[in-house]
Amino acid sequence: xxxxxxxxxxxxxxxxxxxxxxxxxxxxxxxxxxxxxxxxxxxxxxxxxxxxxxxxxxxxxxxxxxxxxxxxxxxxxxxxxxxxxxxxxxxxxxxxxxxxxxxxxxxxxxxxxxxxxxxxxxxxxxxxxxxxxxxxxxxxxxxxxxxxxxxxxxxxxxxxxxxxxxxxxxxxxxxxxxxxxxxxxxxxxxxxxxxxxxxxxxxxxxxxxxxxxxxxxxxxxxxxxxxxxxxxxx
Numbered sequence: 293x294x295x296x297x298x299x300x301x302x303x304x305x306x307x308x309x310x311x312x313x314x315x316x317x318x319x320x321x322x323x324x325x326x327x328x329x330x331x332x333x334x335x336x337x338x339x340x341x342x343x344x345x346x347x348x349x350x351x352x353x354x355x356x357x358x359x360x361x362x363x364x365x366x367x368x369x370x371x372x373x374x375x376x377x378x379x380x381x382x383x384x385x386x387x388x389x390x391x392x393x394x395x396x397x398x399x400x401x402x403x404x405x406x407x408x409x410x411x412x413x414x415x416x417x418x419x420x421x422x423x424x425x426x427x428x429x430x431x432x433x434x435x436x437x438x439x440x441x442x443x444x445x446x447x448x449x450x451x452x453x454x455x456x457x458x459x460x461x462x463x464x465x466x467x468x469x470x471x472x473x474x475x476x477x478x479x480x481x482x483x484x485x486x487x488x489x490x491x492x493x494x495x496x497x498x499x500x501x502x503x504x505x506x507x508x509x510x511x512x513x514x515x516x517x518x519x520x521x522x523x524x525x526x
Contacts, residue, residue, distance in 0.1 A: 318344040318353065320525035327357055327365070328517045330447060330466055331484030331510035332475070335365035349376045366391045369400070379419040387411040393434045411435055411474070424451045430474075437471055445472035449484065460490045468512075481512040493522075 320342045327335040337360045344353030353372050359365030367390040374383030390398040393409025402408050411433040417426035429446040437443045449466035466484035468475045475483060488506040495501060506519040 314347060316346040318342055318346070318525075320523055322521050322523050323360075324521035325519055326517060327359075328506070328508050328519055330449075330475075331486075331508060331513070331515075333515065333517065334368075335359050336362045338365065350374075351376070379421070380417075381419070382416045383414070385413045385415070387413065387433075405432070408433055422452070424453075425449075426451075435472075435474060438473055443470070443472050443474070445474055446470060447475070447483075458491070462486075462488045462490075464488070475512075477512055483510050483512045485509045485511065 322340040322342075323338075324340060325337050326333065327338045327340070335357065338357050339360060340355065340357050342353060342355050344351055346352075351372075351374050353374075355368075355370045355372070357366075357368040359367075368388065370385055370387045372383055372385040374381060388400055388410050390400075390409065394404075394407050395402050395409050398409060400409075403410060411430055413428055413430050415426060415428040417424060426449045427446065428448075429444055431444065435443050435445050446469045447466060448469060449464060452463045454461050454463070464484060464486045465482070467480065467482045468477045469480050471478050475481075477483065486506055486508040488504055490502055490504040492500040492502050502523040504521050504523075506517075506521075508517045508519065510516070
């Protein structure tokens with residue numbers, strides 16, 4: 293996996309050399325009242341920066357999570373290599389947490405199968421316009437069942453975007469398809485039902501801030517959350 297990431301970085305650097313005028317760059321940061329991911333509570337208020345580059349459907353992005361209130365919240369650093377053509381997309385992600393994994397020292401460059409804090413995930417999906425369907429499966433790293441066997445945790449999600457009262461909305465339903473210690477499931481379980489509303493707040497003629505609110509329910513854990521946040525970007 294490490295070689296795949298290095299190869300991707302080399303490819304993107306090569307594209308920068310030969311097609312600089314066609315490279316797209318993303319620099320942004322979300323500020324959220326709590327970190328809720330796929331129906332799981334992963335921490336309190338946080339800043340979540342993103343840095344990415346893309347070229348003709350191929351993209352490489354880095355994403356992080358850093359707690360603003362609770363020093364016990366895990367720091368997260370993720371890398372994603374993805375390709376999109378039309379409505380089809382495929383990708384590989386490397387999730388890393390500084391704590392809560394198999395390495396008590398939280399070392400980033402430790403990739404041992406039974407001693408790492410990394411989780412490697414592959415995904416494939418299609419955006420139909422009126423709705424999108426995504427499938428995610430962990431294939432390596434810190435992903436095991438309670439009995440110690442590899443879980444291959446898989447999560448499937450359906451998203452439906454719509455516009456109402458000049459606000460952009462997104463309804464999402466997600467489920468884990470089998471036993472997973474990471475998701476806290478013993479079999480198929482619906483873990484994420486959410487409704488998100490986003491609206492741009494105009495600051496100047498050339499600058500606006502997207503503000504969002506989200507209701508998230510996890511029927512499996514019997515938990516519900518209300519999240520507020522906004523996005524900063526050039």
